[in-house]
Amino acid sequence: MPTFKTEMLIRDKSLKFLQSEGIEVDHAQVSDVDMPQVLRTRLLETATDAALQERPLELLQEMADIYEVMVVLAVQNGLSEEKLQEKIKERREELGSFSEGLFSYSVTVPEGHNAEPYYREHPEKFPEVK
Numbered sequence: 001m002p003t004f005k006t007e008m009l010i011r012d013k014s015l016k017f018l019q020s021e022g023i024e025v026d027h028a029q030v031s032d033v034d035m036p037q038v039l040r041t042r043l044l045e046t047a048t049d050a051a052l053q054e055r056p057l058e059l060l061q062e063m064a065d066i067y068e069v070m071v072v073l074a075v076q077n078g079l080s081e082e083k084l085q086e087k088i089k090e091r092r093e094e095l096g097s098f099s100e101g102l103f104s105y106s107v108t109v110p111e112g113h114n115a116e117p118y119y120r121e122h123p124e125k126f127p128e129v130k
Contacts, residue, residue: 009042011068039073 001024009030018025030038046069050062071081106129109116119126 008045009038009069011065036073036076039069039076043069043073 010027015025015027043066046062046065050059050066053059053062070084074080074084107115107119109119120128
């Protein structure tokens with residue numbers, strides 16, 4: 001029988017489903033200490049899968065997985081799904097959506113502007129253009 005390396009967090013009911021299908025699953029329970037990092041890794045993996053997905057129904061499935069990971073990550077950090085939904089709504093009302101497709105190539109911030117420290121504190125994300 002072939003064995004395939006998976007090394008990923010799976011949904012709670014997946015283990016029993018796979019086992020009921022005759023599939024052997026080498027697994028372990030993630031510790032509370034490791035869970036935040038495992039969730040973040042799963043979020044990145046699933047977001048990558050979604051970004052590469054071209055079929056609408058499979059994309060919807062990946063987006064549902066992203067949302068589920070976000071909810072569990074929120075709860076792990078003392079938040080709730082309701083708080084997450086509130087924050088989504090708040091940010092949409094305050095900053096808008098991404099639906100217009102606006103893409104920023106660079107920003108020029110006046111010296112001393114209160115936004116300058118934010119960009120300077122994240123040089124890996126916002127390198128200064130000289």
